[in-house]
Amino acid sequence: MKVVFFLGLALLSCGAEGACRGLVDNGATVFDVTKYGAVADGEQECAQAFIQAFNAACKSNGAAKVVIPPGTYMSGEVFFQGPCTAPAPITVEVQGTVLAQTDLSEYVNGQWFAIQNIDGLVLEGGGTFNGRGNESWRYNDCGGQVACDSLLPPSLVFNKVNNSLLQGINIVNSKGFHMKICESYNFTAQGLNITAPWDSPNTDGIHISRSDLVTISNTTIRTGDDCISIxxxxxxxxxxxxxxxxxxxxxxxxxxxxxxxxxxxxxxxxxxxxxxxxxxxxxxxxxxxxxxxxxxxxxxxxxxxxxxxxxxxxxxxxxxxxxxxxxxxxxxxxxxxxxxxxxxxxxxxxxxxxxxxxxxxxxxxxxxxxxxxxxxxxxxxxxxxxxxxxxx
The missing domain is CATH 2.160.20.10 (Single-stranded right-handed beta-helix, Pectin lyase-like)
Structure with a gap:
């Protein structure tokens, strides 16, 4: 399936009090995941390095940016958990490719990257989240049922993420849904590329629930299920x-x-x-x-x-x-x-x-x-x- 959005959108996100969070380089301190043990060989587990880099950025007193440099990194389940003391926005810049672990037992909480309880997030960088669903879809045992509790882990889950911007990211071959936005306010996604084979099971592009002011624009989605489900x-x-x-x-x-x-x-x-x-x-x-x-x-x-x-x-x-x-x-x-x-x-x-x-x-x-x-x-x-x- 494919859907392309052409909604006009400024590169600013404004909260309820009118404080706008833009993409201005404000001299943020960079937290490079490779300094926390991430190795760009596509084989070593990098989840803890990602979490530690984000936690350090989140707890900093000044503007902060987490960077995943060019290269290929493998990772199991990751939680980016707020609230943060760093002034908004906290930026996560994905320049490389992140590969998901293929061992489903790694996903104890049923999701890959979970980002939650953050006010003012920018996730950008042109990088790729590859869920490697082609190695897991055979374990989807829903059998075509419209109601099923055995869905595979979604790639990106945003829960209670407000006044935030996701842009220029590629999300491919998720095991389950590619992206979920839950209980969030004033969330903008633009310039995304979300793809999976037409016959991949339950690989919805973006699912939105219990959220207000969600805008999706300039985005291409080709998936095996709903492109966008509200x-x-x-x-x-x-x-x-x-x-x-x-x-x-x-x-x-x-x-x-x-x-x-x-x-x-x-x-x-x-x-x-x-x-x-x-x-x-x-x-x-x-x-x-x-x-x-x-x-x-x-x-x-x-x-x-x-x-x-x-x-x-x-x-x-x-x-x-x-x-x-x-x-x-x-x-x-x-x-x-x-x-x-x-x-x-x-x-x-x-x-x-x-x-x-x-x-x-x-x-x-x-x-x-x-x-x-x-x-x-x-x-x-x-x-x-x-x-x-x-x-x-």
Whole structure:
């Protein structure tokens, strides 16, 4: 899968009090991981050297930068733990390539690089995190299940990381999700390159949950699962939303903008999905705008029967105030719009404006009329569109 974001963004991150954290060279003290025992031979374990270098930087009294120089380093599980006494931002500059340990027993806490409880982080440098998932994917025993607790470790996990910037980093072949952003505020990711083979299991590009003001821009993602998944409790985030309602303690999703994107050769385009038999939740004020699709099977898709497999029960996630605007391109399906909503809480306020697709499937194009399929959905079509509206 591939999705490219072209959202404009300044190279500054401003916190709640208005203090901007930029990328200005402020004479930071450099904490070189090789000075703490890291060896760039791709064979010796470097996790403790990374942790020690970060801890020293975090506890310093002045501006600090952790540097992973050019070369190849191997590492098991790593924790970069705040809060830090060093003034924000604390910078981690990855210039080389970091290889993940292939022994899954090394990941006691179920993640590779975990960065948490930091206010003001810059992670940059043009380097690469290689999860070496190709040597571990055979151990994924989910067997295609939509609900599975046996997922492999994600590569980068940001938990309670606020007012921070991640830029110019390559994340490849993660064992599990490539990146997770959890319980974070004002987090910007830009200029990333996230890749894994199309058939790699559960290798979502970026998963966002319980976070506010997350912006992703100028990023290329080609993975074996969702490019970007926006989970429960996310607000004001900037492409699959869900799955919602899998767990009883989930929170509402609102204020989501997905704009100025190109999606190529994907199964699904812009999608909202919720579980059947879910708790009571709301997903509202969501906008998909100015999106180009190239050979996408299901361009516009709401699925409120996710995980049902013909089981009884309905989703209790209320989906409302959803806008699909200026979405165009090519599709291999004659059903360009599918709104499969809950019979318990039908979708309301679904707006489709300027929807324009060309059919490129196996049937002769002139014999195909592009249609919309709507179930339990109140939808309006306006503007210029070549998709036959569904009758509600």
């Amino acid at each position: 989970g429960e409790g996310s607000t004001n985030s900037c492409v699959s939303i869900g799955s919602l309602g899998q767990r009883p303690d989930e929170e509402d999703v609102r204020g989501i903008l997905v704009a100025n994107c190109t999606l190529s050769d994907t199964t699904n385009g812009v999608r909202i999905k919720s579980w059947h038999e879910s708790p009571n939740l709301q997903a509202s004020n969501i906008v998909f705008e100015n999106i180009v699709m190239d050979n996408v099977r299901n361009p516009i898709f709401i699925d409120q029967n996710y995980g049902s497999k013909n089981k009884p029960g309905s989703s209790n996630v209320k989906i409302s105030d959803i806008h699909f605007k200026n979405i165009r391109g090519t599709t291999s399906s004659n059903v360009a719009v599918s709104l499969n909503c809950s019979d318990t809480v039908p979708c309301e306020g679904i707006e489709l404006v300027d929807i324009d697709f060309k059919y490129i499937g196996k049937t002769t194009a002139q014999d195909v009329t592009l249609t919309a399929a709507c179930e339990n959905a109140k939808a309006t079509f306006s503007g210029t569109h070549n998709v036959s509206p569904c009758v509600v």
